[in-house]
Amino acid sequence: xxxxxxxxxxxxxxxxxxxxxxxxxxxxxxxxxxxxxxxxxxxxxxxxxxxxxxxxxxxxxxxxxxxxxxxxxxxxxxxxxxxxxxxxxxxxxxxxxxxxxxxxxxxxxxxxxxxxxxxxxxxxxxxxxxxxxxxxxxxxxxxxxxxxxxxxxxxxxxxxxxxxxxxxxxxxxxxxxxxxxxxxxxxxxxxxxxxxxxxxxxxxxxxxxxxxxxxxxxxxxxxxxxxxxxxxxxxxxxxxxxxxxxxxxxxxxxxxxxxxxxxxxxxxxxxxxxxxxxxxxxxxxxxxxxxxxxxxxxxxxxxxxxxxxxxxxxxxxxxxxxxxxxxxxxxxxxxxxxxxxxxxxxxxxxxxxxxxxxxxxxxxxxxxxxxxxxx
Amino acid sequence: xxxxxxxxxxxxxxxxxxxxxxxxxxxxxxxxxxxxxxxxxxxxxxxxxxxxxxxxxxxxxxxxxxxxxxxxxxxxxxxxxxxxxxxxxxxxxxxxxxxxxxxxxxxxxxxxxxxxxxxxxxxxxxxxxxxxxxxxxxxxxxxxxxxxxxxxxxxxxxxxxxxxxxxxxxxxxxxxxxxxxxxxxxxxxxxxxxxxxxxxxxxxxxxxxxxxxxxxxxxxxxxxxxxxxxxxxxxxxxxxxxxxxxxxxxxxxxxxxxxxxxxxxxxxxxxxxxxxxxxxxxxxxxxxxxx
Amino acid sequence: xxxxxxxxxxxxxxxxxxxxxxxxxxxxxxxxxxxxxxxxxxxxxxxxxxxxxxxxxxxxxxxxxxxxxxxxxxxxxxxxxxxxxxxxxxxxxxxxxxxxxxxxxxxxxxxxxxxxxxxxxxxxxxxxxxxxxxxxxxxxxxxxxxxxxxxxxxxxxxxxxxxxxxxxxxxxxxxxxxxxxxxxxxxxxxxxxxxxxxxxxxxxxxxxxxxxxxxxxxxxxxxxxxxxxxxxxxxxxxxxxxxxxxxxxxxxxxxxxxxxxxxxxxxxxxxxxxxxxxxxx
Numbered sequence: 001x002x003x004x005x006x007x008x009x010x011x012x013x014x015x016x017x018x019x020x021x022x023x024x025x026x027x028x029x030x031x032x033x034x035x036x037x038x039x040x041x042x043x044x045x046x047x048x049x050x051x052x053x054x055x056x057x058x059x060x061x062x063x064x065x066x067x068x069x070x071x072x073x074x075x076x077x078x079x080x081x082x083x084x085x086x087x088x089x090x091x092x093x094x095x096x097x098x099x100x101x102x103x104x105x106x107x108x109x110x111x112x113x114x115x116x117x118x119x120x121x122x123x124x125x126x127x128x129x130x131x132x133x134x135x136x137x138x139x140x141x142x143x144x145x146x147x148x149x150x151x152x153x154x155x156x157x158x159x160x161x162x163x164x165x166x167x168x169x170x171x172x173x174x175x176x177x178x179x180x181x182x183x184x185x186x187x188x189x190x191x192x193x194x195x196x197x198x199x200x201x202x203x204x205x206x207x208x209x210x211x212x213x214x215x216x217x218x219x220x221x222x223x224x225x226x227x228x229x230x231x232x233x234x235x236x237x238x239x240x241x242x243x244x245x246x247x248x249x250x251x252x253x254x255x256x257x258x259x260x261x262x263x264x265x266x267x268x269x270x271x272x273x274x275x276x277x278x279x280x281x282x283x284x285x286x287x288x289x290x291x292x293x294x295x296x297x298x299x300x301x302x303x304x305x306x307x308x309x310x311x312x313x314x315x316x317x318x319x320x321x322x323x324x325x326x327x328x329x330x331x332x333x334x335x336x337x338x339x340x341x342x343x344x345x346x347x348x349x350x351x352x353x354x355x356x357x358x359x360x361x362x363x364x365x366x367x368x369x370x371x372x373x374x375x
Numbered sequence: 376x377x378x379x380x381x382x383x384x385x386x387x388x389x390x391x392x393x394x395x396x397x398x399x400x401x402x403x404x405x406x407x408x409x410x411x412x413x414x415x416x417x418x419x420x421x422x423x424x425x426x427x428x429x430x431x432x433x434x435x436x437x438x439x440x441x442x443x444x445x446x447x448x449x450x451x452x453x454x455x456x457x458x459x460x461x462x463x464x465x466x467x468x469x470x471x472x473x474x475x476x477x478x479x480x481x482x483x484x485x486x487x488x489x490x491x492x493x494x495x496x497x498x499x500x501x502x503x504x505x506x507x508x509x510x511x512x513x514x515x516x517x518x519x520x521x522x523x524x525x526x527x528x529x530x531x532x533x534x535x536x537x538x539x540x541x542x543x544x545x546x547x548x549x550x551x552x553x554x555x556x557x558x559x560x561x562x563x564x565x566x567x568x569x570x571x572x573x574x575x576x577x578x579x580x581x582x583x584x585x586x587x588x589x590x591x592x593x594x595x596x597x598x599x600x601x602x603x604x605x606x607x608x609x610x611x612x613x614x615x616x617x618x619x620x621x622x623x624x625x626x627x628x629x630x631x632x633x634x635x636x637x638x639x640x641x642x643x644x645x646x647x648x649x650x651x652x653x654x655x656x657x658x659x660x661x662x663x664x665x666x
Numbered sequence: 667x668x669x670x671x672x673x674x675x676x677x678x679x680x681x682x683x684x685x686x687x688x689x690x691x692x693x694x695x696x697x698x699x700x701x702x703x704x705x706x707x708x709x710x711x712x713x714x715x716x717x718x719x720x721x722x723x724x725x726x727x728x729x730x731x732x733x734x735x736x737x738x739x740x741x742x743x744x745x746x747x748x749x750x751x752x753x754x755x756x757x758x759x760x761x762x763x764x765x766x767x768x769x770x771x772x773x774x775x776x777x778x779x780x781x782x783x784x785x786x787x788x789x790x791x792x793x794x795x796x797x798x799x800x801x802x803x804x805x806x807x808x809x810x811x812x813x814x815x816x817x818x819x820x821x822x823x824x825x826x827x828x829x830x831x832x833x834x835x836x837x838x839x840x841x842x843x844x845x846x847x848x849x850x851x852x853x854x855x856x857x858x859x860x861x862x863x864x865x866x867x868x869x870x871x872x873x874x875x876x877x878x879x880x881x882x883x884x885x886x887x888x889x890x891x892x893x894x895x896x897x898x899x900x901x902x903x904x905x906x907x908x909x910x911x912x913x914x915x916x917x918x919x920x921x922x923x924x925x926x927x928x929x930x931x932x933x934x935x936x937x938x939x940x941x942x943x944x945x946x947x
Contacts, residue, residue, distance in 0.1 A: 074847030086838035100846035389767035400820040407797035488927035490879035497692035604881030
């Protein structure tokens with residue numbers, strides 16, 4: 001069991017490319033941290049630096065308060081699950097799982113006992129003599145997990161471990177990883193680009209972009225109060241709608257003329273009319289029944305309808321906006337392409353961002369729906 | 376590429392045997408050859424005189440050298456083209472029959488294992504003026520075969536023996552190349568109405584061109600160097616120098632004539648030639664990567 | 667397949683079988699000649715069928731000194747075997763280590779080492795034969811197994827092939843091994859070598875043939891019969907005769923010289939083909 005402390009961790013390659021610009025993060029004992037971001041955001045580099053597979057250019061990495069910057073991977077007492085599993089093709093499942101123990105000089109009998117114990121835990125008892133080639137994708141994934149578990153490391157590192165599985169198996173393994181991690185209570189860092197995986201697994205989520213951390217928090221906090229426009233767009237599916245608007249005091253005015261109450265009135269006494277970026281999640285737009293049109297609604301024309309069953313996604317044109325507005329509505333409502341609709345945004349759940357810096361302008365702490373911090 | 380980074384001495388330990396041998400038996404001799412090429416050694420090996428480019432000038436001015444060059448080119452072209460054409464024909468046939476392609480490969484691959492010198496001896500026996508079976512057949516056709524006297528026939532002998540040995544190497548590559556061509560391409564061509572002959576020249580042959588080019592280089596290198604054994608065991612460069620290739624001349628001038636300077640100069644010239652061939656091969660490799 | 671023509675199939679088989687016969691003819695004639703005595707051999711053209719001698723000629727060359735060579739073919743075969751095995755094993759061991767260093771380590775001067783080794787691919791021993799001979803002579807390696815083997819190990823073909831293979835090993839395997847606590851030597855022993863067995867077998871075949879079939883170098887470096895190889899001995903047999911070439915002896919010796927490499931290639935054909943075709947890449 002261990003804590004991790006990342007202090008201004010940086011990575012600059014010999015060719016001058018900087019992959020990480022000073023990452024700070026504290027990870028509590030037993031916590032499952034998911035690092036998420038688009039490809040090239042530096043998340044894999046970060047994980048490989050934790051593992052000791054990439055050298056640390058600057059900053060400090062400490063496990064349980066001990067600086068490990070210059071330790072070999074094996075000396076850091078970590079275990080890693082690789083994206084393509086990286087099983088040794090010429091070794092049996094048992095040998096794959098026991099290799100690290102063998103290298104540590106654990107006696108054969110004890111090695112065998114530990115491997116069998118772990119195999120029982122993850123349902124691999126009957127496959128111990130097989131070679132990786134003889135296993136299905138899901139089974140290989142399990143072996144890779146087993147190889148990490150059997151060593152009883154201080155930290156688990158997961159590098160997109162489910163990306164090579166089919167959708168159904170992915171959901172299954174996701175649940176299993178979560179269950180095992182909680183049961184074993186091992187501090188874990190999990191890298192993925194799949195935001196559903198990220199939301200469902202994480203105790204806390206780290207969103208990265210361009211070699212920097214955009215925001216750290218519980219999945220619900222990031223969903224409710226994204227700190228930047230980037231996080232707002234990355235978390236949640238379908239992605240948040242961003243509308244150009246102007247704010248004057250506590251009134252937001254859209255180019256189509258609609259006026260909404262701003263969640264942020266601006267600095268005290270400031271009355272200037274300023275451009276802002278207004279964020280509305282698709283699920284926070286509701287269809288207003290005909291004849292009930294009041295203020296604070298958006299009149300749109302439907303361009304595309306995507307029925308998902310329970311919900312229907314409506315892509316619609318709003319005057320004065322470049323992008324289509326997406327609304328997630330109840331699946332049974334009859335909407336057709338070409339229809340004109342009136343949508344009402346949930347004014348308690350508007351987000352406003354600075355159009356230039358992308359920073360959130362209103363309060364970072366949610367007024368309601370506050371999720372409790374992780375147990 | 377993942378690598379070990381914090382090991383300073385291990386890589387040098389790993390490399391040291393190879394580097395030591397390469398230094399001792401490659402760079403040192405190669406440097407010696409370079410140096411030697413600029414000196415004339417006195418006949419008793421007691422001293423040597425720096426003569427700058429005189430050795431090269433002497434070599435490049437000698438008619439014998441150009442004759443050997445011509446012979447080398449003719450010999451190499453004969454061997455390379457002969458061995459490749461024959462191998463391609465047989466590989467296409469073996470690829471067609473599908474059933475038995477690997478059996479034919481097994482039956483045809485073994486001459487590759489025969490030493491060039493042994494190949495020369497076997498063919499020398501078949502064409503022996505007194506006893507040879509083929510020379511007897513040729514005699515019946517009115518051809519008086521004696522490669523010990525007739526330069527053209529001596530050349531034909533070493534070319535045939537060399538082709539016989541090299542063909543299997545080419546066969547293996549051509550067969551692999553042919554088997555790598557997707558069947559669907561040929562089927563599509565058949566549907567488009569192309570007969571077997573047209574299919575071969577418009578589809579198979581162009582797709583084999585990387586293999587062919589690689590083999591051309593390999594066959595040239597083979598004909599240049601490895602056939603030394605074939606030549607020495609059958610004609611020893613004769614009769615009258617009719618089969619004296621550049622490599623054979625280096626050997627003759629160096630070990631029999633003891634003209635070390637000239638031999639070294641020829642070595643350096645050969646190195647240049649081979650360097651050129653290798654460059655060609657690397658260019659080909661680069662091209663191949665882009666496929 | 668509908669686009670196939672039956673007539674062409676028969677013609678193909680016919681031509682292939684014809685080629686097979688033509689390719690076997692030199693060896694067949696060697697076998698028949700080796701079963702005759704000199705007298706019956708010199709009664710006309712080379713016989714197409716076996717003679718009276720059976721295996722006597724083979725027995726003779728293996729046990730008695732052959733012509734004026736002063737040694738028997740058993741000794742020659744032994745010398746060839748030592749040389750071929752020495753070259754094959756030596757090259758493979760050296761190449762495995764060198765390629766490992768070049769692919770899996772980063773160290774100063776790595777590129778220089780790479781080029782120093784791979785430039786040797788360009789120049790076969792025949793090109794620098796004189797000075798190499800001189801170096802070997804200066805080191806006192808004439809008429810010795812070390813002299814036969816070491817200089818021929820200098821080329822980097824095997825190193826190049828191992829490098830090509832190592833580059834195809836997924837980098838995650840090395841990373842997993844590092845996380846599992848394997849250092850460089852352990853990774854080599856536990857992971858890389860077990861993965862390279864096919865390549866090692868393929869290279870063994872190629873290098874064994876290369877070593878066995880060497881001609882020019884053993885011709886120069888061995889002046890005495892006790893280190894001569896069987897391939898080189900053939901020329902001596904041909905030229906040592908007073909007047910008539912003892913073809914039955916020459917052919918028996920030639921067949922013995924062919925047998926080991928041909929056996930290796932036929933038995934290990936799968937690896938040989940893989941090794942060759944991989945070498946192209």
